[in-house]
Amino acid sequence: MIRIIRKAAAQDRQAVRDLLGQLGYAFTVEDVEDRLNLLAGTGTDPVLLAIRDDDIVGLIALHFAIILHAREPVARVTALVVRDEERGAGLGRLLVDAGDDLARQAGCSVLELTTAVARTEAHTFYRKLGFTNSSLRFSRAIRSHLAVQVCSRPAGCQR
Template sequence: MEDLVIRPAAEDDIPALVAMLADDPLGARRDSPDDLTPYRTALQRLSGDPHQHLVVAEREGRVIGTLQLTIIPGLSRRGATRSIIEAVRIHSDERGSGLGTRLIEWAVETSRREGCQLVQLTSDKSRADAHRFYERLGFEPSHIGFKLPL
Protein backbone atom coordinates (compact mmCIF):
# COMPACT_ATOMS: atom_id res chain seq x y z
CA MET A 1 0.00 0.00 0.00
CA GLU A 2 3.05 2.28 -0.23
CA ASP A 3 1.87 3.89 -3.44
CA LEU A 4 -1.63 4.53 -2.06
CA VAL A 5 -2.83 8.12 -1.64
CA ILE A 6 -5.91 8.96 0.42
CA ARG A 7 -7.08 12.47 -0.40
CA PRO A 8 -10.23 14.60 -0.49
CA ALA A 9 -12.53 13.81 -3.39
CA ALA A 10 -12.54 16.28 -6.28
CA GLU A 11 -15.08 16.96 -9.00
CA ASP A 12 -13.00 14.99 -11.53
CA ASP A 13 -13.42 11.91 -9.29
CA ILE A 14 -17.21 11.88 -9.52
CA PRO A 15 -17.54 9.44 -12.45
CA ALA A 16 -15.29 6.89 -10.70
CA LEU A 17 -17.07 7.39 -7.35
CA VAL A 18 -20.52 6.92 -8.83
CA ALA A 19 -19.36 3.84 -10.75
CA MET A 20 -18.17 2.29 -7.46
CA LEU A 21 -21.40 3.26 -5.66
CA ALA A 22 -23.47 1.62 -8.40
CA ASP A 23 -21.28 -1.51 -8.65
CA ASP A 24 -23.22 -3.80 -6.35
CA PRO A 25 -26.82 -5.04 -6.11
CA LEU A 26 -27.90 -2.44 -3.53
CA GLY A 27 -26.07 0.48 -5.10
CA ALA A 28 -27.35 -0.35 -8.56
CA ARG A 29 -30.88 0.42 -7.29
CA ARG A 30 -29.86 3.75 -5.76
CA ASP A 31 -27.08 5.23 -7.88
CA SER A 32 -26.61 5.75 -11.59
CA PRO A 33 -23.89 7.35 -13.71
CA ASP A 34 -26.53 8.51 -16.21
CA ASP A 35 -26.78 12.01 -14.67
CA LEU A 36 -23.88 13.23 -12.54
CA THR A 37 -25.49 16.60 -11.71
CA PRO A 38 -26.85 15.59 -8.27
CA TYR A 39 -23.47 14.11 -7.34
CA ARG A 40 -21.69 17.34 -8.28
CA THR A 41 -24.14 19.32 -6.15
CA ALA A 42 -23.61 16.93 -3.24
CA LEU A 43 -19.82 17.19 -3.53
CA GLN A 44 -20.05 20.99 -3.40
CA ARG A 45 -22.14 20.77 -0.20
CA LEU A 46 -19.78 18.22 1.35
CA SER A 47 -16.66 20.18 0.42
CA GLY A 48 -18.04 23.28 2.13
CA ASP A 49 -18.71 21.51 5.45
CA PRO A 50 -15.69 21.08 7.74
CA HIS A 51 -17.39 18.14 9.47
CA GLN A 52 -17.49 16.12 6.25
CA HIS A 53 -14.59 14.17 4.80
CA LEU A 54 -15.34 12.53 1.46
CA VAL A 55 -12.10 10.87 0.43
CA VAL A 56 -10.80 8.72 -2.36
CA ALA A 57 -8.05 6.14 -2.34
CA GLU A 58 -5.91 6.55 -5.42
CA ARG A 59 -3.09 4.49 -6.84
CA GLU A 60 -1.12 5.54 -9.93
CA GLY A 61 -3.74 8.18 -10.75
CA ARG A 62 -6.65 5.71 -10.56
CA VAL A 63 -9.46 6.04 -7.99
CA ILE A 64 -9.85 2.61 -6.38
CA GLY A 65 -11.78 3.30 -3.18
CA THR A 66 -13.83 5.83 -1.26
CA LEU A 67 -15.59 6.56 2.00
CA GLN A 68 -17.33 9.40 3.73
CA LEU A 69 -16.51 10.32 7.34
CA THR A 70 -18.87 12.65 9.21
CA ILE A 71 -17.90 14.28 12.51
CA ILE A 72 -20.86 14.91 14.84
CA PRO A 73 -20.55 16.94 18.03
CA GLY A 74 -23.10 15.74 20.56
CA LEU A 75 -24.62 16.19 23.98
CA SER A 76 -24.98 12.54 24.97
CA ARG A 77 -22.09 10.52 26.40
CA ARG A 78 -20.98 13.57 28.39
CA GLY A 79 -20.80 15.79 25.32
CA ALA A 80 -18.92 13.29 23.21
CA THR A 81 -18.06 13.86 19.58
CA ARG A 82 -18.58 10.84 17.35
CA SER A 83 -17.88 10.02 13.76
CA ILE A 84 -19.89 8.05 11.26
CA ILE A 85 -18.32 6.10 8.42
CA GLU A 86 -20.52 5.75 5.35
CA ALA A 87 -20.42 4.79 1.69
CA VAL A 88 -17.32 2.60 1.90
CA ARG A 89 -16.64 1.27 -1.58
CA ILE A 90 -13.70 -0.57 -3.05
CA HIS A 91 -13.23 -1.00 -6.80
CA SER A 92 -14.02 -4.60 -7.76
CA ASP A 93 -10.41 -5.14 -8.97
CA GLU A 94 -9.10 -4.21 -5.50
CA ARG A 95 -11.41 -6.15 -3.20
CA GLY A 96 -9.46 -8.42 -0.87
CA SER A 97 -6.26 -6.38 -1.28
CA GLY A 98 -6.31 -4.76 2.16
CA LEU A 99 -7.52 -1.43 0.78
CA GLY A 100 -10.76 -1.54 2.80
CA THR A 101 -8.76 -2.03 5.98
CA ARG A 102 -6.49 0.87 5.09
CA LEU A 103 -9.47 3.18 4.45
CA ILE A 104 -11.13 2.25 7.76
CA GLU A 105 -7.81 2.78 9.56
CA TRP A 106 -7.60 6.23 7.96
CA ALA A 107 -11.14 7.00 9.17
CA VAL A 108 -10.39 5.86 12.74
CA GLU A 109 -7.12 7.83 12.84
CA THR A 110 -8.86 10.95 11.50
CA SER A 111 -11.65 10.50 14.07
CA ARG A 112 -9.07 10.44 16.86
CA ARG A 113 -7.42 13.60 15.54
CA GLU A 114 -10.85 15.27 15.40
CA GLY A 115 -11.40 14.46 19.10
CA CYS A 116 -14.02 11.76 18.60
CA GLN A 117 -14.75 9.33 21.42
CA LEU A 118 -16.74 6.91 19.25
CA VAL A 119 -16.68 5.73 15.64
CA GLN A 120 -19.82 4.14 14.28
CA LEU A 121 -21.11 2.84 10.98
CA THR A 122 -24.08 1.02 9.57
CA SER A 123 -24.15 -1.78 7.05
CA ASP A 124 -27.13 -3.17 5.21
CA LYS A 125 -28.49 -6.37 6.75
CA SER A 126 -27.78 -8.27 3.54
CA ARG A 127 -24.01 -7.53 3.56
CA ALA A 128 -22.76 -10.49 5.61
CA ASP A 129 -19.22 -10.23 4.22
CA ALA A 130 -19.05 -6.57 5.21
CA HIS A 131 -20.27 -7.42 8.72
CA ARG A 132 -17.45 -9.95 9.16
CA PHE A 133 -14.98 -7.40 7.82
CA TYR A 134 -16.05 -4.69 10.29
CA GLU A 135 -16.09 -7.12 13.22
CA ARG A 136 -12.57 -8.24 12.31
CA LEU A 137 -11.51 -4.57 12.59
CA GLY A 138 -12.96 -4.32 16.11
CA PHE A 139 -16.43 -2.93 15.43
CA GLU A 140 -19.25 -4.54 17.42
CA PRO A 141 -22.88 -4.82 16.33
CA SER A 142 -24.81 -2.70 18.81
CA HIS A 143 -27.99 -1.17 17.41
CA ILE A 144 -30.90 -1.75 15.11
CA GLY A 145 -31.13 0.99 12.49
CA PHE A 146 -34.28 2.55 11.10
CA LYS A 147 -34.83 4.69 8.00
CA LEU A 148 -37.70 6.85 6.84
CA PRO A 149 -37.52 7.81 3.15
CA LEU A 150 -38.65 11.39 2.52
Protein backbone atom coordinates (compact mmCIF):
# COMPACT_ATOMS: atom_id res chain seq x y z
CA MET A 1 0.00 0.00 0.00
CA ILE A 2 1.16 3.54 -0.74
CA ARG A 3 1.80 5.25 2.54
CA ILE A 4 3.02 8.64 1.42
CA ILE A 5 2.76 11.12 -1.40
CA ARG A 6 5.39 13.76 -0.69
CA LYS A 7 7.39 16.44 -2.41
CA ALA A 8 10.71 15.37 -3.90
CA ALA A 9 14.00 16.56 -2.45
CA ALA A 10 17.62 16.45 -3.59
CA GLN A 11 18.26 13.23 -1.67
CA ASP A 12 15.72 11.50 -3.97
CA ARG A 13 17.95 12.07 -7.00
CA GLN A 14 18.88 8.42 -7.66
CA ALA A 15 15.30 7.13 -7.54
CA VAL A 16 14.07 10.05 -9.67
CA ARG A 17 16.83 9.38 -12.20
CA ASP A 18 15.84 5.72 -12.36
CA LEU A 19 12.17 6.58 -12.90
CA LEU A 20 13.00 9.09 -15.64
CA GLY A 21 15.15 6.40 -17.23
CA GLN A 22 12.04 4.24 -17.58
CA LEU A 23 10.64 7.00 -19.80
CA GLY A 24 13.82 6.96 -21.90
CA TYR A 25 15.49 10.05 -20.41
CA ALA A 26 19.18 9.64 -19.59
CA PHE A 27 20.46 11.94 -16.86
CA THR A 28 23.26 11.78 -14.38
CA VAL A 29 22.40 11.77 -10.70
CA GLU A 30 24.00 15.23 -10.49
CA ASP A 31 21.79 16.53 -13.31
CA VAL A 32 18.68 15.30 -11.51
CA GLU A 33 19.80 16.83 -8.22
CA ASP A 34 20.40 20.18 -9.95
CA ARG A 35 16.95 20.07 -11.59
CA LEU A 36 15.20 19.10 -8.36
CA ASN A 37 16.88 22.01 -6.57
CA LEU A 38 15.98 24.45 -9.36
CA LEU A 39 12.37 23.30 -9.52
CA ALA A 40 11.97 23.41 -5.74
CA GLY A 41 13.04 27.06 -5.79
CA THR A 42 10.49 28.30 -8.32
CA GLY A 43 7.33 27.81 -6.28
CA THR A 44 5.54 26.78 -9.48
CA ASP A 45 7.11 23.41 -10.24
CA PRO A 46 6.26 20.78 -7.63
CA VAL A 47 7.53 17.23 -7.98
CA LEU A 48 5.58 14.64 -5.98
CA LEU A 49 6.69 11.11 -5.17
CA ALA A 50 4.68 7.98 -4.38
CA ILE A 51 6.34 5.95 -1.62
CA ARG A 52 5.67 2.25 -0.94
CA ASP A 53 7.52 0.54 1.91
CA ASP A 54 10.19 3.27 1.93
CA ASP A 55 10.77 2.89 -1.84
CA ILE A 56 10.01 5.62 -4.37
CA VAL A 57 7.74 3.94 -6.92
CA GLY A 58 6.36 6.86 -8.92
CA LEU A 59 6.45 10.57 -9.56
CA ILE A 60 4.49 13.41 -11.04
CA ALA A 61 6.06 16.75 -11.93
CA LEU A 62 3.91 19.81 -12.53
CA HIS A 63 4.30 23.36 -13.76
CA PHE A 64 1.81 26.10 -12.85
CA ALA A 65 1.64 28.95 -15.35
CA ILE A 66 -0.25 32.17 -15.86
CA ILE A 67 -0.91 32.43 -19.55
CA LEU A 68 -2.28 35.30 -21.56
CA HIS A 69 -5.38 33.60 -22.94
CA ALA A 70 -6.64 31.88 -19.77
CA ARG A 71 -8.44 33.55 -16.87
CA GLU A 72 -6.92 31.24 -14.25
CA PRO A 73 -3.47 29.66 -14.07
CA VAL A 74 -2.98 26.39 -15.92
CA ALA A 75 -1.26 23.29 -14.50
CA ARG A 76 0.79 21.13 -16.83
CA VAL A 77 1.99 17.64 -16.00
CA THR A 78 5.60 17.71 -17.17
CA ALA A 79 6.42 14.14 -16.11
CA LEU A 80 4.43 11.18 -14.86
CA VAL A 81 5.93 7.76 -14.32
CA VAL A 82 5.27 4.71 -12.18
CA ARG A 83 7.92 2.01 -11.81
CA ASP A 84 7.32 -0.71 -14.44
CA GLU A 85 6.54 -3.48 -11.96
CA GLU A 86 4.08 -1.24 -10.07
CA ARG A 87 1.95 -0.23 -13.06
CA GLY A 88 -1.72 -1.16 -13.11
CA ALA A 89 -2.15 -0.85 -9.34
CA GLY A 90 -3.67 2.65 -9.34
CA LEU A 91 -0.50 4.60 -8.52
CA GLY A 92 -0.67 6.73 -11.65
CA ARG A 93 -4.23 7.74 -10.82
CA LEU A 94 -3.19 8.50 -7.24
CA LEU A 95 -0.34 10.72 -8.44
CA VAL A 96 -2.58 12.55 -10.93
CA ASP A 97 -5.17 13.10 -8.19
CA ALA A 98 -2.46 14.49 -5.88
CA GLY A 99 -1.26 16.77 -8.69
CA ASP A 100 -4.82 17.87 -9.35
CA ASP A 101 -5.22 18.77 -5.69
CA LEU A 102 -2.01 20.85 -5.69
CA ALA A 103 -3.09 22.56 -8.92
CA ARG A 104 -6.46 23.45 -7.40
CA GLN A 105 -4.70 24.88 -4.33
CA ALA A 106 -2.56 27.00 -6.70
CA GLY A 107 -5.70 28.44 -8.32
CA CYS A 108 -5.42 26.46 -11.55
CA SER A 109 -8.57 25.57 -13.45
CA VAL A 110 -7.10 23.16 -16.00
CA LEU A 111 -4.72 20.21 -15.74
CA GLU A 112 -3.07 19.43 -19.05
CA LEU A 113 -0.29 17.23 -20.30
CA THR A 114 1.55 16.30 -23.43
CA THR A 115 2.63 12.81 -24.37
CA ALA A 116 4.72 11.24 -27.08
CA VAL A 117 2.67 10.09 -30.06
CA ALA A 118 4.07 6.56 -29.75
CA ARG A 119 2.97 6.10 -26.10
CA THR A 120 -0.43 4.68 -26.96
CA GLU A 121 -0.82 2.84 -23.61
CA ALA A 122 -0.34 6.16 -21.84
CA HIS A 123 -2.99 7.75 -24.09
CA THR A 124 -5.50 5.09 -23.03
CA PHE A 125 -4.62 5.70 -19.37
CA TYR A 126 -5.04 9.47 -19.70
CA ARG A 127 -8.43 9.07 -21.37
CA LYS A 128 -9.55 6.81 -18.50
CA LEU A 129 -8.67 9.66 -16.13
CA GLY A 130 -10.85 12.11 -18.08
CA PHE A 131 -8.20 13.82 -20.20
CA THR A 132 -9.27 14.66 -23.74
CA ASN A 133 -7.18 15.20 -26.83
CA SER A 134 -7.79 18.94 -27.06
CA SER A 135 -4.79 20.25 -28.94
CA LEU A 136 -1.84 19.43 -31.13
CA ARG A 137 1.63 20.44 -29.95
CA PHE A 138 4.47 21.45 -32.24
CA SER A 139 8.04 22.02 -31.11
CA ARG A 140 11.41 22.94 -32.53
CA ALA A 141 14.84 23.78 -31.23
CA ILE A 142 15.49 27.43 -30.39
CA ARG A 143 17.40 29.07 -33.19
CA SER A 144 20.32 31.26 -32.22
CA HIS A 145 20.98 32.78 -35.62
CA LEU A 146 17.92 35.03 -35.91
CA ALA A 147 18.75 38.74 -35.74
CA VAL A 148 15.57 40.18 -34.25
CA GLN A 149 15.67 43.04 -31.80
CA VAL A 150 12.98 42.90 -29.12
CA CYS A 151 12.11 46.21 -27.55
CA SER A 152 11.22 45.88 -23.88
CA ARG A 153 9.45 49.27 -23.60
CA PRO A 154 5.76 49.45 -24.50
CA ALA A 155 6.31 52.68 -26.43
CA GLY A 156 9.24 54.63 -27.75
CA CYS A 157 11.24 51.96 -29.50
CA GLN A 158 12.90 52.99 -32.72
CA ARG A 159 12.82 50.87 -35.85
